[in-house]
Amino acid sequence: MILPKTAEPKPTPKGQASNAEVYRAAARLMVQKGYGGTSISDIAQVVGMTKAGLYHHIAGKQDLLFQILQHAHDEMERLVIEPAKQVGDPERRLIEITRRHVRGILDGGLEFTLLYRERHHLDDAQQETIALRTRAYLALVGATLQELAMEGKLRDLDIQIGTIHLLKTISGIADWYPMFSEIDEDHLVEQTVNFGLSAILKR
């Protein structure tokens, strides 16, 4: 059964879960058991739908993975990219990107960040769609570093490597924070801003 890519799992009337909650629960399961080790039955159970009900909204496991990753990028755009683009000053913009990205991971983006690694299970066209969105984010951060270079604020830094190192420092939080959850979230956000900005800016 092939459905349009815009099809989304609906919340169960009983559970009244939002689509975002359905995606998050499915993502969490796929992270725990691995994409290969997760069945559609497992997913249906954890999101509180029948298998038939779930198939009414998705074409299959691969389609669900694609929808989840699209949703994660939609959230990144809404919570990180669009607000950051409103900030004219590149230094303030870089702080805003870092702060909002870390906050997004802590506020429920953790599973999506970890699931991103399973994107190789998508078909070529789906992988290309996700890769384009990832490159757009890298380009925003890279352009911000370029502006900082023109303002004479950048360290002697390879912009491409600096961009990726900053984003890996941020996304790495999804790996380790669950084991160090005693660390205060606000403190982690500000420490990550300090770490990343010190690595990048002359200061």
Next chain:
Amino acid sequence: MILPKTAEPKPTPKGQASNAEVYRAAARLMVQKGYGGTSISDIAQVVGMTKAGLYHHIAGKQDLLFQILQHAHDEMERLVIEPAKQVGDPERRLIEITRRHVRGILDGGLEFTLLYRERHHLDDAQQETIALRTRAYLALVGATLQELAMEGKLRDLDIQIGTIHLLKTISGIADWYPMFSEIDEDHLVEQTVNFGLSAILKR
């Protein structure tokens, strides 16, 4: 069949692969297909052994994963930790740790770095063994940052968070470098030293 944990797959006489090469090939396969998606038959085929031959050296897939991660930590000790411990000055030591860790990933540690994520498939005692070795490495880096703080060289930085961010920046290379392999390795090593040290040290 339960064998002592010290049992190691031997190279096939024909292939003359070293144990390290056998571990690396098995690790690469487990990373590609996921631990759950990899069978002992798959592993035997890729390391050039019969399934029975492989079972002669390992108790099973979980035991092999444990042996591979132990081997990866042995390599970390040999290539990063022991040489770094010889360096008295903490700033030089931190540079040495960073440089040697990145070099270790690029020189064949990439699969081991990525496979580390599958450690939750180990039994509790095995997980604890690996966790202890990881904590020992974190403690070495943390103690180095502590020495730098006492020398007045550390930024206003949470040592625990700074330590983890540095190590995630380094290990993150295993995720992205295969997609950016046009970047010169020596350049990547030095840029990573600069990025990490600038994030941590007043300079």
